[in-house]
Amino acid sequence: MREVTYSYAINETLHQLMQKDERVVLIGQGVTSPWYVGTTTVGLISRFGEERVIDPPVSENCTTGVAIGLAFTGMRPIYVFPRMDFMYYAMDQIANHAANWYFMFGGQLNVPMTIWAIINRGGEQAAQHSQAIHAIFAHIPGLKVVAPSNGYDAKGLLVSCVNDGNPVIFVDDRWLYNLKCNVPEELYSIPIGKGIFRKRGDDVTIIASSYMVHEAILAAEECEERGINVDVIDLRSIKPIDFDLISQSVKRTKRIVIVDGGWKTCGLSAEIAAKIAESELIKNLKAPLIRVTLPDVPAPASSSLEQIYYPRKEKIVSTVQKIMEV
Amino acid sequence: MDIKRLPQEFIINLYETMLKIRVFEEKVADLILKKEIICPCHLYIGQEAVATGVCAALRKDDYIFSTHRSHGHYLAKGGDMKKLMAELFCRETGTSKGRGGSMHIASIDMGIMGSSAIVGGSIPLAVGAALGFKIQKKDSVAVAFFGEGAVCEGVFYESLNFAALKKLPVIFVCEKNHYSTHMPISKILADPSIYKKALSFAMDGALVDGNDVLKVYEKTKIAVDSARSGEGPYLLECLTYRWRGHVGPNYDLDKGLRSSEELEYWMKKCPIKSLEKIMVMNSILSEKEMEFIKLKVENEVEEAIKFAKESPKPPQTEDELMLYVFK
Ligand SMILES: Cc1ncc(C[n+]2csc(CCOP(=O)(O)OP(=O)(O)O)c2C)c(N)n1
Numbered sequence: 001m002r003e004v005t006y007s008y009a010i011n012e013t014l015h016q017l018m019q020k021d022e023r024v025v026l027i028g029q030g031v032t033s034p035w036y037v038g039t040t041t042v043g044l045i046s047r048f049g050e051e052r053v054i055d056p057p058v059s060e061n062c063t064t065g066v067a068i069g070l071a072f073t074g075m076r077p078i079y080v081f082p083r084m085d086f087m088y089y090a091m092d093q094i095a096n097h098a099a100n101w102y103f104m105f106g107g108q109l110n111v112p113m114t115i116w117a118i119i120n121r122g123g124e125q126a127a128q129h130s131q132a133i134h135a136i137f138a139h140i141p142g143l144k145v146v147a148p149s150n151g152y153d154a155k156g157l158l159v160s161c162v163n164d165g166n167p168v169i170f171v172d173d174r175w176l177y178n179l180k181c182n183v184p185e186e187l188y189s190i191p192i193g194k195g196i197f198r199k200r201g202d203d204v205t206i207i208a209s210s211y212m213v214h215e216a217i218l219a220a221e222e223c224e225e226r227g228i229n230v231d232v233i234d235l236r237s238i239k240p241i242d243f244d245l246i247s248q249s250v251k252r253t254k255r256i257v258i259v260d261g262g263w264k265t266c267g268l269s270a271e272i273a274a275k276i277a278e279s280e281l282i283k284n285l286k287a288p289l290i291r292v293t294l295p296d297v298p299a300p301a302s303s304s305l306e307q308i309y310y311p312r313k314e315k316i317v318s319t320v321q322k323i324m325e326v
Numbered sequence: 327m328d329i330k331r332l333p334q335e336f337i338i339n340l341y342e343t344m345l346k347i348r349v350f351e352e353k354v355a356d357l358i359l360k361k362e363i364i365c366p367c368h369l370y371i372g373q374e375a376v377a378t379g380v381c382a383a384l385r386k387d388d389y390i391f392s393t394h395r396s397h398g399h400y401l402a403k404g405g406d407m408k409k410l411m412a413e414l415f416c417r418e419t420g421t422s423k424g425r426g427g428s429m430h431i432a433s434i435d436m437g438i439m440g441s442s443a444i445v446g447g448s449i450p451l452a453v454g455a456a457l458g459f460k461i462q463k464k465d466s467v468a469v470a471f472f473g474e475g476a477v478c479e480g481v482f483y484e485s486l487n488f489a490a491l492k493k494l495p496v497i498f499v500c501e502k503n504h505y506s507t508h509m510p511i512s513k514i515l516a517d518p519s520i521y522k523k524a525l526s527f528a529m530d531g532a533l534v535d536g537n538d539v540l541k542v543y544e545k546t547k548i549a550v551d552s553a554r555s556g557e558g559p560y561l562l563e564c565l566t567y568r569w570r571g572h573v574g575p576n577y578d579l580d581k582g583l584r585s586s587e588e589l590e591y592w593m594k595k596c597p598i599k600s601l602e603k604i605m606v607m608n609s610i611l612s613e614k615e616m617e618f619i620k621l622k623v624e625n626e627v628e629e630a631i632k633f634a635k636e637s638p639k640p641p642q643t644e645d646e647l648m649l650y651v652f653k
Pocket of ligand 1: 029058060089368394444445473474475476477503506507
């Protein structure tokens, strides 16, 4: 099978989806720009034209609502935010409107909409250009949230998002863009709500998603060399979450490290921890679970601070070692 | 404007301020190319007359609110150059202790109340400050700087309406530099005229040549005087051009976003060169005296770079301590 970069996989998927389904419209800041969203939208404007590839003014609140309105006419909008940080302007349309519309009118009108939300951090970009706020969306009833960790999943999940009848947040981390993996050329889908094991081991379960899966795998490899065998779960979907998979693993390992690229308080890691605490799993744990997340602080600019701000492999390895000592 | 009415000293100061911004920014461009500055910098080259002319009409106790393109505003309002350079190097001695970088600088003592990298994000903050001045019966004014990109955000219109409704002493300064990232004005605004939008909110507005520092000063002075005397807000549209690309030291020509003819046209309208001509014509400064000022400014920038490079990086300790004020 071919090896392609993650960003190529997204670009190819968009081309194929738009080719196959005339209802698909791409809208959002930078979809015609040479740099804004990496190379993920290359060639779309020349192939599909300005009616279906819309690079709007900076009017996130309005244009997100516009995309919802488009969906009401039977279209399948994909709305892209080149950074999650800019989503706050659109929060009202996402949370009050897209998320509620189906329920609020007794199931008369659904919102088949993909909200492609890019995490773009590092490089001293500071607090308003670095955020990973997937947990905020997972909090809101009516939304689904997926977060692929590689190009194969990105393709399959993007297809599922576009085919889903609900508003789905497709979380996309730019730290993944240059990573390569095998990706089939033809379209296929990956079910929303299903996680996957990336590594198997009986000592500790690491639960991760999106980019952090890579750090978790690297950490697991290093732990293996030190004689600790780790299950690495890639959630792929944040909401709904694949708790069956977590149970399956934790029943064996009885030790849990949750890794998340977002903040700690009320974050994804907190939700997973709560679910575990509510289940039978908690009775048999050999050690209290440990979370590896961002500290509860805005992203700093300085690269010396970024180094300690973003958790990496080393932090995960030391956490796994710590939990094994209990 | 009748240049004779202005003290020579004042005009020389305008010149020095614009030069400071220009030399500073060009050095920053070099430092980015050398990878000594890493944080994303949106350069102000070409727009110097706007910040300089506007801030020349302000007092120290007036507030300004800035954007991602913040360096010019900061220097024109009297911010310390060393601290700015140190912030671009993300050092502990920077305006924001290295936590903010280029897009987030402030100097509260000088009335520089911070800069938001969210397009349009700082506009309502200026409105709020103006409300505060009014409630406290202070005669200060607040200025919101923003680009024409921000005119596409709803918050711009909400801010105009609220400010006009409450007759607040706030000046909205739109720097129409022709681009919003990769998009020309024609692709983002149905009606490119910005100052006319003031009409819809029953407030005053004016269009000004944003490359003419004297005209910018003159119009701002009118706006500020009127705001100070309780006449309410003012919308100033300053027509200008950014020479470099949206972010970083390049020109965005290679990317096919604009033509070199267009850039050359605007470079001929250089705000600094224009003032130099006026000064020579009116015997305010000789070429030699201008050379002297240039050297002085270059020195100041070199000093700032030295200061920044010698400054420590933020210590890798618990940053949580910075999160809340303990009082
Ligand atoms: C809410 C939001 N959306 C998008 C962006 C990305 N962005 C950064 S600057 C910019 C264009 C701003 O144009 P303008 O307001 O004219 O200011 P200029 O860059 O020309 O100074 C955009 C879209 C952002 N920072 N914030």
